Amino acid sequence: MKSAEGFVREYFKLFEEKKWDVIPDSYAEDGQVVGLGNKIMSLSETMKPVLERNKTEITNENIDVKWMKTEMTGSSTAIVYTHFIDKVNRSGKIRVTENVGTFLLEQKEGTWKIKRWINSQNFPVINNESVDTKYRVGNSPVSYKFATSVNLSYGFECCMIEYFKKKGISPSELGKIVGKRYASTWDKSVGYEGLISNFAGYFQFVSTYVEILERTDKTFKVKILAPIIQKSWEITRDDAVDFIQQTWFEIADNMGSDCKVTDDGQYWIVAMNKKY
Amino acid sequence: MKSFKHLRMKKIFFLLALLPAIAFSQQDLKTSAEEFVRNYYKLFQEGNIDLLKDKFAEDAQFILAHGQVLPLRETLQSNFEKNRDSIANYKIEIKYIIADITAPNSAFVTTSCIESWDRLGKTRSQELFEIYLLERTGDSWKIKKNYFNENYPLVFAKTIEEEYQTESSPVIAKLRWAMNHIWSLTSYEIEYFKKIGSSAAKAGTDVGKRYAQDFDKPTGFNENVAGGFIWFFQIISPYVEVLQRDGTSLTLKISAPIVDKSTDVTSEELFIFDRNVWTEIANYLESSFEMTVDGDYWIITINKKPE
Numbered sequence: 001m002k003s004a005e006g007f008v009r010e011y012f013k014l015f016e017e018k019k020w021d022v023i024p025d026s027y028a029e030d031g032q033v034v035g036l037g038n039k040i041m042s043l044s045e046t047m048k049p050v051l052e053r054n055k056t057e058i059t060n061e062n063i064d065v066k067w068m069k070t071e072m073t074g075s076s077t078a079i080v081y082t083h084f085i086d087k088v089n090r091s092g093k094i095r096v097t098e099n100v101g102t103f104l105l106e107q108k109e110g111t112w113k114i115k116r117w118i119n120s121q122n123f124p125v126i127n128n129e130s131v132d133t134k135y136r137v138g139n140s141p142v143s144y145k146f147a148t149s150v151n152l153s154y155g156f157e158c159c160m161i162e163y164f165k166k167k168g169i170s171p172s173e174l175g176k177i178v179g180k181r182y183a184s185t186w187d188k189s190v191g192y193e194g195l196i197s198n199f200a201g202y203f204q205f206v207s208t209y210v211e212i213l214e215r216t217d218k219t220f221k222v223k224i225l226a227p228i229i230q231k232s233w234e235i236t237r238d239d240a241v242d243f244i245q246q247t248w249f250e251i252a253d254n255m256g257s258d259c260k261v262t263d264d265g266q267y268w269i270v271a272m273n274k275k276y
Numbered sequence: 277m278k279s280f281k282h283l284r285m286k287k288i289f290f291l292l293a294l295l296p297a298i299a300f301s302q303q304d305l306k307t308s309a310e311e312f313v314r315n316y317y318k319l320f321q322e323g324n325i326d327l328l329k330d331k332f333a334e335d336a337q338f339i340l341a342h343g344q345v346l347p348l349r350e351t352l353q354s355n356f357e358k359n360r361d362s363i364a365n366y367k368i369e370i371k372y373i374i375a376d377i378t379a380p381n382s383a384f385v386t387t388s389c390i391e392s393w394d395r396l397g398k399t400r401s402q403e404l405f406e407i408y409l410l411e412r413t414g415d416s417w418k419i420k421k422n423y424f425n426e427n428y429p430l431v432f433a434k435t436i437e438e439e440y441q442t443e444s445s446p447v448i449a450k451l452r453w454a455m456n457h458i459w460s461l462t463s464y465e466i467e468y469f470k471k472i473g474s475s476a477a478k479a480g481t482d483v484g485k486r487y488a489q490d491f492d493k494p495t496g497f498n499e500n501v502a503g504g505f506i507w508f509f510q511i512i513s514p515y516v517e518v519l520q521r522d523g524t525s526l527t528l529k530i531s532a533p534i535v536d537k538s539t540d541v542t543s544e545e546l547f548i549f550d551r552n553v554w555t556e557i558a559n560y561l562e563s564s565f566e567m568t569v570d571g572d573y574w575i576i577t578i579n580k581k582p583e
Contacts, residue, residue, distance in 0.1 A: 038388050038405040038427070039443060040374075066343065071409060071421065074379025079409055081423065083343035094572075096515055097448075100343050102407055102423055104376065104384050116376070116384070118407060120341040120425045121448045123514040125506070135498070135521040137506050139342045142447050143402070143426040149454035149511045156461050159486060181464065185538040204430060204445050205453035209401060211431040215440040225400075232490045266398060 004078035004105050005070045007112040012063040012084070020051045028106055028113035043117060060089040076107040077115075085124055098124040098139060147208050154206075154227035154240075161235045161243050171235070171243035178243075179250025186254060192274045195255035196220045199248075199272065209267075218274040226268045237263065244268070302377055309375035309383035309410055312417040316408075317368045317389065325356045333411060333418040341425040348422055366393040381412040390429050403427040403444060456534075458512055459546070463536035466549050476545035477552055484556025494561045497580040501561045502526040505554075505578060515573075524580040532574045547574070 002010065007026075014023050024044055031043035066083040073079055080103040087096045104116040123145070127136040164174045187194070199220070203210045209225035229237050245261040248270065252259035257272045312331075319328050329349055336348035371388040378384050385408040392401035409421040430444035445453075469479035494500035502521060506528065509516050513530040520527040535546050551567045558565035558578055566577045 034386065034405070035446075038403070038425075040386075067345075069339075069345075073382035073384070073409070073411075077378035077382070079378075079384060079421075081339055081421070098343065100339065100341055100423070102339075104378070106378075116386075118386070118405075118423075121446075122342050123448070123451070123510070124516070125510060126515075126517040128517065128519050131518055131521050135502075135518075137503075137518060138344065140507070140510055141340065141342050141426065142451055143341075143428065145511045146428070146447055146451040146454055149451060149458065152511060153454065153458050153461060156458065156465075159483060160465060163482075163486070177468070178464065181468075200442065201445070201453075204428075205450045205457060208428040209431075210429070211433070212436060212440075213433050215432075215436050230490070 002112065003070070004072070004080050004112060005068050007105065008068065008080045008082060008101075008103055009065065011114070012065070015061050016063060018054070018058065018061070020055050023047070023051055026112075026114055028108070028115045031114050032116045034116070034118040043114060057090045058088060059092075060087075062087045078105045078107075078112075079103065080105060085126075096124050096126075098122045146205075150206060150208060151227065155230065155233075157243065158229060158233040158235055158240065161239055162233050165235060165239070171239040172246045175243040175246025176250060179247035182247065183251045183254035186251060188255060190255075192256050193217070195252060195257055196272060199270075203270075213269070214271075220272045222270050223267045224270065226263060226266065241268070305377045305380070305383065305412075306375045309377065309385055309417060310373045312410065313373050313375075313385050313387060313408055314370065316419070317370060321366055321368050323356070323360075323366065325353065328352065331417075331419055333420045336419050337421050339421060339423040341423075348419065362395050364394045365399075367391065375410075383408075383410040383412070383417070385410060390431075401429055403429045452514060455512055455514060459533040460536040460539075462533075462549065463539040463541045463546060466541045466545055467539045470540070470545075476541070476549040480549035480552025481556060483549075484553035487553065488557045488560035491557065491560060497563065498523055501558070501563050501578065501580070504561075505558075505576075509576075519575070526576075526578045528576045528578075529570070529573050530576065532569065532572055 011023075011026050014026070024047065027043045027047070032040050033043040033046050034040055035046070064085040064087070066085065068080060068082040070081075071079045080101075082101045082103070084099050084101065085096065086099055087094065098121070100120050102116075102118040103114055105112045106115045107113070120142075122139055122142040125137055125139045161171045161174060165171065169177075190198075196215075200212070200222070203222055203224050207224035209223075211223040212221075213223055214221035227240070229235065229240055241261055241263045245259070248261065249259040252272050256275050258275060260271045262269045316328070316331055319331070329352075332349050338346045338348050338351050340346070369390045369392075371390065373385060373387045376384045387404075387406045387408070389404050389406075390401055391404055392399060394400075404424055404426060406422060406424040408419055410417045411420045412418075425447075427444060427447040428450070430442070432441045465483075466476045466479060470476065474482070492500075505526065506516065506518065509528060509530050513533070515529075515531040517529040518526070519529055532543070533546060533550075535541050535543050547567070547569065551565075554567070554576075555565040562581050564579045564581055568575045
């Protein structure tokens, strides 16, 4: 019988060989997958549409296993941890991800099956083989990259605010100009509902803390962690709030809502209420 | 034949009689594994490192979401020492703990929780997803492996109706959007500069000069310049490949950003703007900077200037 590790390698091979119809045979009947948002779902049900889509979209897939660790936890169960780089050509676009997979396997009638599969993804940092070991870099956790990315985007806005302030354009005026420009790209037909669902998603990638305080079909109030304004920028915290308030107001106004941003020193409270 | 059948029947009855006991024992193990992890979180919240250390198997390991494997005991001890004086009000709010008993002495436990803490007067929180592999020796469980993955929380007030509650997006999706957001902001900025008569090249040089002021003069090429640029590209690009690196030079390949199509900016303008921003920063850091296009990628070369 195949080893647990051999089974996972074979499972990966099925993807590389595009045997999409055979892949579900690797799953236990009650197999589960923990999705990227930490939701526990049925493995076969979740994979069904994914595999169907792969049939027409994936032209090539290569899985490069960096390491695998197996723990035999009983006579018929094993846990396999694996770190791998997945390179997929989907509809002509190559996407490379770095993954850590955890497979809980169980053996039935001499065959391994996946009982639970948890996968986490990151964008890779690849060191060419010619790079001397002492100069090679390891990857950073995706959560750390995300937090830094958020700071960088605010740094970018601070740079703009400072630049135009020096040219005599106030943060509020700049916010109005920027907001009107953004607003012109919004589809008015989606109305207030579209505005709120877009902003609810948007806040998740411009802040590392999002708390929805109020939400009905006419009201929306959210608390987000405000950025830290680096001292090197010649702007104040109020300048940043004025700029953001005006930018978001212009978009909201265009979509049939008002918008008010208040700063409590650590968080920004954003309220968007439907105009009657 | 009769007696054999009789014997087999007896065996079945015996097994049937045992079933509730087996099921009960399985349930007991599941409960005790879940309780063990709950108690572990409690000790963690209390910062009781001495009792925590007692919960690990000798060879216990941390498996981090980016593939690093570390010894659990030593890593935890060093993290505690590092954060002891700067962290206050550490709290863990458990969302779920689910144990699967994989053998009488082994449990696979998945958990989800939100941890929050105060550091330098600021409150921070993170959503954690963890897997604990537990092994049982005698009457006690020990942690053999601990895998964890972090995200930033999306919290809903209890008064909000379910129809308006949504799942938190995966952190990798947030990072992807945050990267796109940076490129979108850049595109809009270039467009605005163009409207007021400043080319993408000039705007890039101006912005780069301003950013450069924020940097300290480098103490070494390898750490400050090469290390800094590699880190920076990790947060703006979903693909980073180090093609060449030594003590005085660095060549990288990153995926080229996509211009926000709603702006009046070309890919070439975005390329020129960024090249000029980064050239100014590299110059300030006593290095030269070159960038070329290679299909869907940008190739970047940074060399230490001769002293």
